Amino acid sequence: MQQNKRRHSEKKLSSSREEYLKAIYKLSKRTQSVRSIDIALYLGVSKPSVHNAVTTLQEEGLVIKPFGGEIQLTEEGRKQGEAITTKFQIIRQFLITCCNVDELTANADACKMEHIISDETVFALKNILVKGEVLYE
Incomplete structure (x- = not known):
């Protein structure tokens, strides 16, 4: 290079x-x-x-x-490009599934969040989606 x-x-x-x-x-x-x-x-x-x-x-x-x-x-x-797209999709799905955010809002918010959220946090969101485990304190 x-x-x-x-x-x-x-x-x-x-x-x-x-x-x-x-x-x-x-x-x-x-x-x-x-x-x-x-x-x-x-x-x-x-x-x-x-x-x-x-x-x-x-x-x-x-x-x-x-x-x-x-x-x-x-x-x-x-x-x-694939990583950014996947990050967006995970965040969007988390907002819809776990937070009951409507699709339009989830799209807009995920588009903003994908640029600032860490890979570690996205991985955690994905685990919550996959396992269906939402922990509340």
Whole structure:
């Protein structure tokens, strides 16, 4: 890896960049080619915003975008996109199942929480969901 490219593990992406990575991951699961316009429509942002985010993700080694070409996840980008998506799904399901939060609110809250919650806490939430054990004091 080139020295000017930082690894995600060395520097955490901003929540905004994580949202872009998650969007690219989700879109790439639906279709073979992901274009800037697809991301812009999916996230409700401008194409220049997408360009800036994709440039940053490319510098981080998470996506590849040949000039004028489709956006592709690197192996590391795919892993991180999947991890962010899984984290969102666990938090969302926990809020719905264990906290009786409605789906719309759970989606919005999980989207915010996924960027700040630790992997350890997500693991604990997942265990509660899997085991069905909710402990109250």
